[in-house]
Amino acid sequence: MSSRELELSQAGIRLYESNHVEGDSVHEHHHHIYQLLYALDGEGKVVLDGTHFDFQQDNVAVIVPFSEHSIISDNKLTVLVLAFDKSCLEQSIQEDLLFTFFDDTKLIKLNPFDGSTIRQLLRKMLYEQSHGDSINFVAMKIFLSELLLKLARSQKQPEVFDANVLRAERLRNYIDTHYFENINADDLSEKLAVSTRHINTIFKERYHVTPIQYLTEVRIGLAKNMLIDSDNDIASICFEVGFESLSTFYRAFKNSTDISPNKYRTAYKKTK
Numbered sequence: 001m002s003s004r005e006l007e008l009s010q011a012g013i014r015l016y017e018s019n020h021v022e023g024d025s026v027h028e029h030h031h032h033i034y035q036l037l038y039a040l041d042g043e044g045k046v047v048l049d050g051t052h053f054d055f056q057q058d059n060v061a062v063i064v065p066f067s068e069h070s071i072i073s074d075n076k077l078t079v080l081v082l083a084f085d086k087s088c089l090e091q092s093i094q095e096d097l098l099f100t101f102f103d104d105t106k107l108i109k110l111n112p113f114d115g116s117t118i119r120q121l122l123r124k125m126l127y128e129q130s131h132g133d134s135i136n137f138v139a140m141k142i143f144l145s146e147l148l149l150k151l152a153r154s155q156k157q158p159e160v161f162d163a164n165v166l167r168a169e170r171l172r173n174y175i176d177t178h179y180f181e182n183i184n185a186d187d188l189s190e191k192l193a194v195s196t197r198h199i200n201t202i203f204k205e206r207y208h209v210t211p212i213q214y215l216t217e218v219r220i221g222l223a224k225n226m227l228i229d230s231d232n233d234i235a236s237i238c239f240e241v242g243f244e245s246l247s248t249f250y251r252a253f254k255n256s257t258d259i260s261p262n263k264y265r266t267a268y269k270k271t272k
């Protein structure tokens with residue numbers, strides 16, 4: 001098997017596009033560095049240490065150093081290749097993330113939410129790479145760490161075989177980990193590629209509330225804890241849990257508890 005050298009940037013990272021026509025085949029080879037192959041468009045096969053896997057959009061092949069791999073395209077296949085040396089990551093990231101979750105070569109099939117996040121991180125890295133200043137290289141290292149974290153977390157999701165249950169659980173997990181973002185029903189519908197009405201139906205069947213109602217519950221629950229356990233200003237708490245304005249926060253809080261955040265803090269801090 002052959003060894004191929006890849007030229008990296010001064011930051012120890014390189015992101016580039018690899019295009020394959022129908023029937024194209026890349027012979028098995030290995031590198032001395034890490035690679036992430038993200039299927040951007042098309043379909044094909046990826047061979048990882050002798051095992052063949054279907055390779056299509058939202059699939060990521062994680063390839064560790066000296067691992068034999070190749071690509072076979074069934075039709076036009078576009079792959080984003082993220083190559084990096086471990087030395088570009090901080091020591092704690094290497095030990096607690098890279099070596100822990102990516103100690104062997106594997107294929108990761110992303111769900112729509114994680115796939116959307118990975119694509120956005122790759123876009124950010126392409127932007128930073130195109131500028132090439134020292135601060136842009138710092139940004140690339142940060143986004144690489146974020147990307148590895150997202151891939152690591154995606155592997156810990158439970159296996160569910162009912163399609164609607166799987167969608168509902170993915171949606172709940174997304175809300176639990178992104179509650180601080182500006183989320184609306186249309187965004188969730190777009191990420192799952194199903195209608196808002198259908199999302200509301202499948203989520204309500206499993207959790208007895210709509211996704212947006214659940215999002216509000218999560219935010220209010222966190223706000224309650226922060227009102228009791230911290231001395232943070234209410235405006236700061238409102239911002240941290242994801243509300244866009246104080247008026248929206250006060251209205252949602254009072255609808256949930258029948259009292260204002262100020263009165264809640266006063267009452268329960270005394271009780272505690």
